[in-house]
Amino acid sequence: MTKPPYRVPSMAEVRAVPWNGFNAISTFSGCGGSSLGYRMAGLRMLWASEFIPAAADTYRANASEHTVLDTRDIRQVTAKDILDTVNLKAGEIDLMDGSPPCAAFSTSGKREAGWGVVKTYSDTRQRVDDLFFEFTRLLGDLQPRTFVAENVAGLVQGTAKGYFKEILAALRRPGYRVSAKLLDAQWLGVPQRRHRLIFVGVREDLAMVPAHPKPLTYRYTVRDAVGDLPGAFDDLQNDPETGQPLTLRGYSVEKLWHELRPGEGHKLRTSLKRLSWDQPCATIVARAGTAGTAAITHPDHPRYPTLAELRRLGGFPDDFVLTGNYYRRWERIGRAVPPVMMARIAETVRDELLVPLRDAGRI
Known part of the structure; x- marks a missing residue:
């Protein structure tokens, strides 16, 4: 395949992408890199959560008119809060996204020396190694049809593997089929070597198999x-x-x-x-x-x-x-998760899970 020129759509072009009928919510949304990727794939982001003020400022500056930004600590957020805001019932959200802070598992940091410790994270002081379990708490109560969760490659390396196993079990416990793969942004259209562990889950009653994007045959420099x-x-x-x-x-x-x-x-x-x-x-x-x-x-x-x-x-x-x-x-x-990378992931979930379910009249 011939490598097309590298080009990221402008914000105006992203805003003009027609809605494909699927909705999404986002936790630990940062400046909105993941949210922007979902918008590139035509999903509508209804609700997002970001606790760090500086990140929330950037998210707000680029947010879709359809998105409600919640700036509370995720520990204070309930499923009812979210469902009341987006006017949906449990089980009706198409996709739940989340990128819990990953510094505690990064191989470039102190790793286990910081587990269970309140410490500086961006503009705050908080414990961050337990936040993935806040994602799974909301997942169990919201029961979205699919979810995508992201973390650093270090989560499956060395002593962090125990945390990985706990997280995987917690993601499956509310009734989900889950697959986790290490993906590299440089093979998904981003001119950056960036390894990320991507969890994709689909609710068991939908009887579908989680899907991840296939790598491109070229890279950008x-x-x-x-x-x-x-x-x-x-x-x-x-x-x-x-x-x-x-x-x-x-x-x-x-x-x-x-x-x-x-x-x-x-x-x-x-x-x-x-x-x-x-x-x-x-x-x-x-x-x-x-x-x-x-x-x-x-x-x-x-x-x-x-x-x-x-x-x-x-x-x-x-x-x-x-x-x-x-x-x-x-x-x-x-x-941030590179928006172009998340767009590839979102397109895969859309085309291999959500669209077939809709075409079969199951959602």
Whole structure:
């Protein structure tokens, strides 16, 4: 198959996608990356939940007119709250989405040392390793026809496997057939290497088998994604949107960057990953240029990507609104499921589960 040019639809084009008749709700919605993917696939997002104020600000700036955003702690939300808001009964929601915070299971973090501990997460202090069970609580009470849940690959690695088994059992307990697969965004139309564990479930009474998208036969590179942007090849000093510096901070970090070849990474105080024009982008992490985090940098110049470049590399529309300073906007993209990736997942659930059920008159 010939590789088509890399292009993410504009927000206006996404808003113009006709409704396919299926509804969805979203928990742990972040800035709306997953929600945008469902909208690209024609689903209508009726309700979303996001507790972090900065993320909720971005979600609100891009939300569909049909979406009600709930900013309470998910622990305070009941199924009745949701059903009353969307005017549906238990069992009538077509798809429930959720991306519980994954920092507790990431291989780049402290993992089990932080389990059961209240600690800093984005703009809050809270325990996050138990939040997947808030998703399963609502799942059991809402009984949606299908669900999609997402987490980091680290959930099935090392000591976290015990948590994975508990989560899988909890997802199946309310009466669901569940399949979990590691998917890589670079094979689903996103110019970024990003492994995510994707759970897909379908209610047992519907007698269907969960489905995951098949990988494409091609990948997009950094050049494919950002090569046509103004300033893409330049040594820009400041981000055009925020005016904040893009240059690497500290002589030792910049010196190290010059020693790296494009496509290489190295750990110092900060983990640097110098991008290559001819490869997909390395994983965009939540925090740029701080101790213990991986900062992606421009292939040719010792600078961070612009926000315009980050949107492209993260599978977001060029006109997706990001709020806050440069680093807050980077964080929103780093924590999000790439919309283009979620669109592929949503299309698969739509075409292989929901449409056949509707055509058979079973929903």
